[in-house]
Amino acid sequence: MRADFLGLQAFISIADRGSFRAAASHLNLSQTALSHRIRKLEESLGTPLFLRTTRQVSLTAAGTTLLPRARRVFEDLGQALDEVRADLCDADEQVSVGCLPTVAVHCMPAVIAAFAKRHPGIGVRVHDNSASEIADKVQLGEAEFGVTIVAANRWDLELKPVVKEPFVLVSHRDMPLAQAASLTWAQLQGEPLVRVSAETGNRILIDDALGPRREALIWRYEVQRVVTAVSLVRSQIGYAIVPQLALDVVDAGGLVAIPLRSPSITRTLGIVSRKSVPLRPAARDLLSLLSDQLKHSVANPGR
The missing domain is CATH 1.10.10.10 (Winged helix-like DNA-binding domain superfamily/Winged helix DNA-binding domain)
Structure with a gap:
């Protein structure tokens, strides 16, 4: 009744x-x-x-x-x-956004500073999570949009590519490969490499691009997060293949990033949002600032 x-x-x-x-x-x-x-x-x-x-x-x-x-x-x-x-x-006083950890560390400080000048009364909440967690946050409405890896998408989410970010080899300055201007994957055979867990989108992209050739490499260490991989490189335990922006996750002093070729591998970063759910004006402004900063950071690594 x-x-x-x-x-x-x-x-x-x-x-x-x-x-x-x-x-x-x-x-x-x-x-x-x-x-x-x-x-x-x-x-x-x-x-x-x-x-x-x-x-x-x-x-x-x-x-x-x-x-x-x-x-x-x-x-x-x-x-x-x-x-x-x-x-x-x-909600009117805060904008929530999902963001990959590497992107959050590299881009969000400048983005939030610029946003605060335009919207001094509105806070920003950053969910620095994995790609799958970001999709969950957006789907549930806990984040208005997210910056994530462009891959297979969910039916009720919209995914728009923004920029392609290359993967690079991270080396300590005192390790043998540190002086190379660029390296092929074949030149990495026999070298101790650090890989990130298969649960991450980064690992999937690398494995798919290399195909059977990945088995010829010595993946001696495996970690869950990019920041841990870079930290192992700092200790000169091995080399790591990470997204270019990852060097800002930790202090890059003493480390160098070397371009990889044959093949060059990139990940496409994009914006995920809910279909048919328009962003509020403040969220649109934050999205614009973040997209511009993302393009600038990839085009100008280390700045």
């Missing part, structure tokens, strides 16, 4: 005031309209809720049982509406 909220509202108002006339005045209704609401509610319940005399109105046993529960319904409804209003207020 559908809840009769108008009937319950009339019922509570009469019970609180002990009078149909006072309740009708409070609800800005005629007594006829109020009586109609109560009669409809009583008919749906199959029992009277009030005992009416010429002098007073009192609750029946059914009315006495219903009253605290009806109050609770309206209290819960009021609380829910307050929470929705609070969420909308918070």
